[in-house]
Amino acid sequence: DSGVTQTPKHLITATGQRVTLRCSPRSGDLSVYWYQQSLDQGLQFLIQYYNGEERAKGNILERFSAQQFPDLHSELNLSSLELGDSALYFCASSVAAGNSNEQFFGPGTRLTVL
Amino acid sequence: AQSVAQPEDQVNVAEGNPLTVKCTYSVSGNPYLFWYVQYPNRGLQFLLKYITGDNLVKGSYGFEAEFNKSQTSFHLKKPSALVSDSALYFCAVRDTGGFKTIFGAGTRLFVKA
Numbered sequence: 001d002s003g004v005t006q007t008p009k010h011l012i013t014a015t016g017q018r019v020t021l022r023c024s025p026r027s028g029d030l031s032v033y034w035y036q037q038s039l040d041q042g043l044q045f046l047i048q049y050y051n052g053e054e055r056a057k058g059n060i061l062e063r064f065s066a067q068q069f070p071d072l073h074s075e076l077n078l079s080s081l082e083l084g085d086s087a088l089y090f091c092a093s094s095v096a097a098g099n100s101n102e103q104f105f106g107p108g109t110r111l112t113v114l
Numbered sequence: 115a116q117s118v119a120q121p122e123d124q125v126n127v128a129e130g131n132p133l134t135v136k137c138t139y140s141v142s143g144n145p146y147l148f149w150y151v152q153y154p155n156r157g158l159q160f161l162l163k164y165i166t167g168d169n170l171v172k173g174s175y176g177f178e179a180e181f182n183k184s185q186t187s188f189h190l191k192k193p194s195a196l197v198s199d200s201a202l203y204f205c206a207v208r209d210t211g212g213f214k215t216i217f218g219a220g221t222r223l224f225v226k227a
Contacts, residue, residue: 042219045215045217056214092157105150106157108157
């Protein structure tokens with residue numbers, strides 16, 4: 001158990017809908033990362049937050065947004081969902097935003113868009 | 115731009131034999147290099163990292179990796195494979211000047227009893 005929690009574990013929804021994925025980092029970790037894992041694209045970095053501020057952006061679509069709250073939990077919002085958004089979404093956390101820090105991954109949220 | 119390549123989709127090895135999972139990288143500056151492992155229906159788990167210093171890095175579960183700057187490689191090794199090592203392995207790289215971590219496509223390791 002990494003100490004990172006993600007809810008829900010599974011999510012099934014329809015095209016055009018909007019969903020929110022939630023992540024609680026390990027105790028003491030200030031940095032949160034979001035990744036998308038799919039069979040065809042592999043593991044793609046979406047976005048990173050550090051202590052409430054956006055720190056780095058990856059291949060995140062404009063239909064997707066995220067935020068990190070004062071209690072350090074983070075939410076990833078996915079809107080106008082398409083079939084291709086079906087994937088496993090991981091949250092990870094690290095102590096700081098520094099490049100040498102390893103990341104601790106949550107168990108993931110499996111999103112299925114029908 | 116930084117990138118990482120794992121040239122083998124799959125590696126097969128017999129239990130008790132040494133294993134190697136290959137990784138090469140490209141960054142503009144000095145790299146921070148990581149190995150993670152993913153078991154079925156689980157998140158990624160950190161195995162080891164190279165930041166600076168000794169080129170041979172030791173990590174969890176008996177794994178080690180060798181940093182080779184001239185060949186821009188960071189291969190994962192284990193002297194004696196276990197069936198329980200069967201999993202998906204990811205190499206990752208971070209440029210010391212940036213914040214993004216780039217993951218390789220992953221290599222599936224099968225260890226036969």
